[in-house]
Amino acid sequence: MRFAIAQSGGPTCAINASLVGVHLELFANGNDSAHIAPIEVLGVRNGIQGLLEERFVNLNEALQSEDDVDLLRKTPSTALGSCRFRLPAVGQDDSIYQKIQHILEKNNIDTFFYIGGNDSMDTVAKLSAWLSAHNSPVKVIGVPKTIDNDLVCMDHTPGFGSAAKYVAMTIQEIIRDSSVYNVPSVAICEIMGRDAGWLTASTCVLRANGEDAPHLIYLPESDFSISQFLADVREQLAQRNTVICAVSEGVTPPDADCFRSGTNDEFGHAYLSGIGKFLETQVRNEIGVKVRSMELNVMQRCSSHLASACDLKEAENVGRYAAKLAMQGRTGRVVTMRRVSDAPYRVEYSDTAADAVANITRKFPSKWISDAGNQISDEAVNYFLPLIQGEVAPVMRNGLPTHFRFAI
């Protein structure tokens, strides 16, 4: 039996752990007496784009040892490469579906696994529907990942916990750095999250270790204005020397939009940049205290040296569950996680229809945002805390981590 796996969308620290999970579980199942045919797994380079160009890597050959598998599991970003590619609506351009069907059938692919976010789940929904409607034997299974934690039908997404751990640890160190001078000062950390503020909100976990910062937390889910922001900062400065702010890149002040670049990405998402730098300038000009902004940038999605052990384990389990769905002959499904309890923390794996997940953004719950729209509740701390537990030691050489790379 032959399978194909591809990765899509923005990189995370856990997406390769899901790849490992699918791969290992397919082989574990392949050893069952019920399956006579040997298992073969193809990695597809650069997502759907690489599939259209039949750029494959044989995972049986590439992952020969347990060390290879372990290194891949701990390697950040998408080892197979990624793409930003949106399938057209069925009926709009069927030729691309025909081509994909032809390639998958020609290569005797039993199931095509697609690891990605809600855009990729759109691909899983459309492609599985097309293949079923055209009596193709090929099945499609979606494996969720995103640092944004914004997929519906699941408690959280693989990749989020590691990003949250990076952001919290980095801000904790920034707090130490920002409070050395005995003068009033403001530090502004800009955190990823275009439409949903989960990652920015997760900085509240520092409270678990007695940090009172971030003192102000702003999400795209709340109304935001420059004037209210400056009032909030002034109020905080009256109470303490150093004010730490966590601001989502997706925060949209109606009273200032000059910081936007105005360009859109391939999915039509507005490309945001610079709310942190913009607010820094506002504080400098309007309040006149020492101020610095920090954009945590791509580091928050690729810092595997700070990966959450919980996250990597779950990402692998989600991949394994996807392989089991394939062995059951399912198609058009996406793996989900349901939280059974916070303490002891426990999740159950399940699945749902891909079109229930596709294209929908799960917002951060308003019940966990303070009335003033600038803080996060203790209930959210309990939600986030289990997701950042445990450390993953990188494989070091020469004082630096090593990463898995597929031969080109």
Added chain:
Amino acid sequence: MRFAIAQSGGPTCAINASLVGVHLELFANGNDSAHIAPIEVLGVRNGIQGLLEERFVNLNEALQSEDDVDLLRKTPSTALGSCRFRLPAVGQDDSIYQKIQHILEKNNIDTFFYIGGNDSMDTVAKLSAWLSAHNSPVKVIGVPKTIDNDLVCMDHTPGFGSAAKYVAMTIQEIIRDSSVYNVPSVAICEIMGRDAGWLTASTCVLRANGEDAPHLIYLPESDFSISQFLADVREQLAQRNTVICAVSEGVTPPDADCFRSGTNDEFGHAYLSGIGKFLETQVRNEIGVKVRSMELNVMQRCSSHLASACDLKEAENVGRYAAKLAMQGRTGRVVTMRRVSDAPYRVEYSDTAADAVANITRKFPSKWISDAGNQISDEAVNYFLPLIQGEVAPVMRNGLPTHFRFAI
């Protein structure tokens, strides 16, 4: 016997290890039979500024257990707080010297230790000269630190190795993140270093693990122009899909200075910001490929979770050596490190006159910069590599590191 220690200048990951070194060695010496009087060590809050205000913390009381000491050693930034304070020239305003002398003598301080960079060594030189000239029994010893690695009379500075390790590991992860899409792209990492490019140059250590990136490295020590930069990027894009650039914040293109904020810090240093963002815009407009810039910002000087074990050990040893100088009755001296060999790596500790170190910037050697001014030689890899060896596990609680904090 009573001693006082203060920290000054920009934070590093190793400055608290030096504090620990001074403290432990003073007590180790205090146990000698030759010293009858009990040893007492005062921490001074916020450097010379806190000394003028007599804001002390008793280190005997604050550091009671080995766990306290270990946590302080691994805590980033200046635990005692810092300042940016330049002593006036002697003769220009003697009252401040008289006040410092009075405070030190009133508190029976045997030696005042000042941990800092070349601005702080200016303070050590001036203050020790004043005290000697005025027959004060108080001595002053300088303990070097800076992530910039730009102090003369020493092979390298405590704090640099940890910053270099952070920068190299972070760029290694950025390389993975930047190369996922099968399209031409450029990533620009802006690294600290106003006048000296040591930290930016140190990214060449990735070569030791087979990374060919960064493909272009720009230091303040070389001539830089936007037109040559764009030509370099175009040449690299002809050879590979993803081009990674490491650029020092201090790079100064004569053909563009509009990215400067124009403000100066307390020492008259120009406050630089945004060369990375500026070059990003240049690449987007002039070459038209996918491009992203990342400012490693304060994270490169405070990310203790990535501290170099070599750096922290040496920083502590430098502190211990300073304590020994004090016990020998020396004043106006700064601790230095001399490299005896690269492999096996070995350093010797020594000392030099503070005024030989004060106010001088040690530039990155031109012999290690390529003729084109955009790459670093393999000899430099051998220089940098020992400094980033070894990892230091943070003290974790709730999935996050804990930090030492002095009670206010």
